[in-house]
Amino acid sequence: MMRTAFSARISFAPFRATRNLFVAGGILLLAACANTLPARGTADLATIIARATGEVAILDTSTRQFTGIVDGLGDLSHASIVYSRDGRFAFVFGRDGGLTKVDILQHRIVDRTLQAGNSIGGAISQDGRLVAVANYEPGGVRVFDSETLELLADIPATIDGSSDRSKVIGLVDAPGNRFIFSLWDSGEIWIADFSTGNEPKISRYKDIGTQPYDALITSDGRYYIAGLFGEDGMALLDLWHPENGVRRILDHYGMGEERLPVYKMPHLEGWAIAGKRAFVPAIGRHEVLVIDTENWQKIGRIPVHGQPVFVMAHPDNRHVWVNFSVPDYDTVQIIDTENLAIVGELKPGTGVLHMEFSPRGDQIWLSVRDNNKVVGYNPYTLQPIAELPLPSPSGIFMSDRAGRIGL
Amino acid sequence: MSILRKSLAGISTAIALTAINPAQAENGISTRTPDALEQMVRQDCGSCHGLTFKGGLGSPLLPENLAAYSVEDLAQIILEGLPGTAMPPWRAIVTRDEATWMARYLKTGEPE
Numbered sequence: 169m170m171r172t173a174f175s176a177r178i179s180f181a182p183f184r185a186t187r188n189l190f191v192a193g194g195i196l197l198l199a200a201c202a203n204t205l206p207a208r209g210t211a212d213l214a215t216i217i218a219r220a221t222g223e224v225a226i227l228d229t230s231t232r233q234f235t236g237i238v239d240g241l242g243d244l245s246h247a248s249i250v251y252s253r254d255g256r257f258a259f260v261f262g263r264d265g266g267l268t269k270v271d272i273l274q275h276r277i278v279d280r281t282l283q284a285g286n287s288i289g290g291a292i293s294q295d296g297r298l299v300a301v302a303n304y305e306p307g308g309v310r311v312f313d314s315e316t317l318e319l320l321a322d323i324p325a326t327i328d329g330s331s332d333r334s335k336v337i338g339l340v341d342a343p344g345n346r347f348i349f350s351l352w353d354s355g356e357i358w359i360a361d362f363s364t365g366n367e368p369k370i371s372r373y374k375d376i377g378t379q380p381y382d383a384l385i386t387s388d389g390r391y392y393i394a395g396l397f398g399e400d401g402m403a404l405l406d407l408w409h410p411e412n413g414v415r416r417i418l419d420h421y422g423m424g425e426e427r428l429p430v431y432k433m434p435h436l437e438g439w440a441i442a443g444k445r446a447f448v449p450a451i452g453r454h455e456v457l458v459i460d461t462e463n464w465q466k467i468g469r470i471p472v473h474g475q476p477v478f479v480m481a482h483p484d485n486r487h488v489w490v491n492f493s494v495p496d497y498d499t500v501q502i503i504d505t506e507n508l509a510i511v512g513e514l515k516p517g518t519g520v521l522h523m524e525f526s527p528r529g530d531q532i533w534l535s536v537r538d539n540n541k542v543v544g545y546n547p548y549t550l551q552p553i554a555e556l557p558l559p560s561p562s563g564i565f566m567s568d569r570a571g572r573i574g575l
Numbered sequence: 576m577s578i579l580r581k582s583l584a585g586i587s588t589a590i591a592l593t594a595i596n597p598a599q600a601e602n603g604i605s606t607r608t609p610d611a612l613e614q615m616v617r618q619d620c621g622s623c624h625g626l627t628f629k630g631g632l633g634s635p636l637l638p639e640n641l642a643a644y645s646v647e648d649l650a651q652i653i654l655e656g657l658p659g660t661a662m663p664p665w666r667a668i669v670t671r672d673e674a675t676w677m678a679r680y681l682k683t684g685e686p687e
Contacts, residue, residue: 429663
């Protein structure tokens with residue numbers, strides 16, 4: 169439409185000078201029409217899941233405002249997001265098997281596929297070409313072209329060659345265009361290696377332990393660590409030496425002899441590693457455990473307010489922030505990584521589900537589910553910097569995840 | 576400095592709160608409104624079972640999935656958990672009345 173108007177204007181222009189003026193104006197108009205994007209980067213943007221309404225809000229951490237909300241993303245209970253390697257597109261993994269590609273500058277759905285019946289999360293490959301989804305039903309991993317969302321590979325999580333399938337958890341990307349994931353029902357870790365194309369080479373590690381419930385990969389992409397729900401300890405795979413197999417670490421990590429109720433599975437993705445110390449949510453206990461990452465031995469335990477869910481390191485590594493499961497999820501505590509003391513506490517509201525730092529750590533954003541708000545703080549002064557309404561917010565995902573291994 | 580001050584103030588509140596919750600559950604006094612209970616079932620049970628109860632790490636909880644269980648059975652599972660699975664006993668923070676309300680809500684979608 170604008171193109172037609174533009175031509176018409178030119179033909180009616182009586183003088184060359186006037187015509188040139190119109191041409192210049194028309195080009196500006198055309199530019200604005202063909203590309204409605206403001207000229208801006210995405211590195212200060214975050215996406216936030218509104219789990220009950222199936223929406224994703226886009227947060228501008230510079231202006232501390234939402235720039236847009238995208239709806240129609242289905243069941244977003246336990247949803248998560250990874251980014252395209254240019255940081256412009258968010259891939260949203262919904263509980264209902266929905267995989268949605270969202271343009272966070274234009275605030276619109278680019279593509280969407282219902283790829284399974286029940287899903288838990290996903291990952292994007294090192295080269296940005298592949299998006300993988302971990303599925304509960306049907307149990308396995310499906311891999312899609314990140315441009316078109318075309319299905320490229322289907323990896324059923326079969327148990328012992330039978331038709332039975334396991335739920336898949338703890339799916340991450342690893343260097344060398346690999347995806348790594350764990351099988352909840354059969355206690356295995358699998359590597360799907362896509363370094364030679366769309367036909368993955370699968371390596372299976374059996375008997376890693378009972379009921380792996382979540383996993384993480386260290387930020388250098390070397391260690392894949394799965395938490396075990398069914399027994400104490402964690403399963404560690406050293407990706408520098410996959411030939412050495414999976415070994416058990418932290419034999420006393422877990423519920424111990426006195427099994428305590430676990431109201432919410434701790435998340436391992438945000439595992440905080442500050443210096444050579446890792447800070448890990450204990451299972452069931454009101455503790456954060458401190459692990460020496462050189463020998464993977466427990467070197468301390470910090471009593472905290474409730475059952476920890478996320479333990480997140482500030483980008484400057486001086487503090488870790490901890491949130492908690494129901495019924496203690498009105499509180500966030502801050503631990504000094506040097507002396508292991510609790511040095512701060514916030515009560516932002518009820519149902520603090522997730523925390524995310526800005527890339528350089530000048531801000532932290534918390535989603536407060538039952539108060540239908542997202543709150544930003546200055547993590548040094550603990551003063552609020554913004555409070556934005558959003559129905560039932562959960563996961564917050566800074567776009568700098570686009571450049572980070574395992575996120 | 577300001578971090579430390581907030582910490583001290585916060586910790587005393589925290590201790591008071593944790594002390595209240597289990598006591599209420601053990602006494603069997605329901606302090607949650609139906610809205611709060613519905614929110615808890617949808618959101619907190621939904622963490623594992625899905626917001627729409629179609630299942631996740633936990634089994635689906637739609638009425639057709641629960642046909643074989645009575646309200647009493649389900650309330651008992653909520654309170655005592657299912658040993659050997661990830662389903663925890665909720666009795667420390669949920670009363671029997673609340674568990675019964677939740678069970679009825681799940682079975683019928685109409686708790687009252």
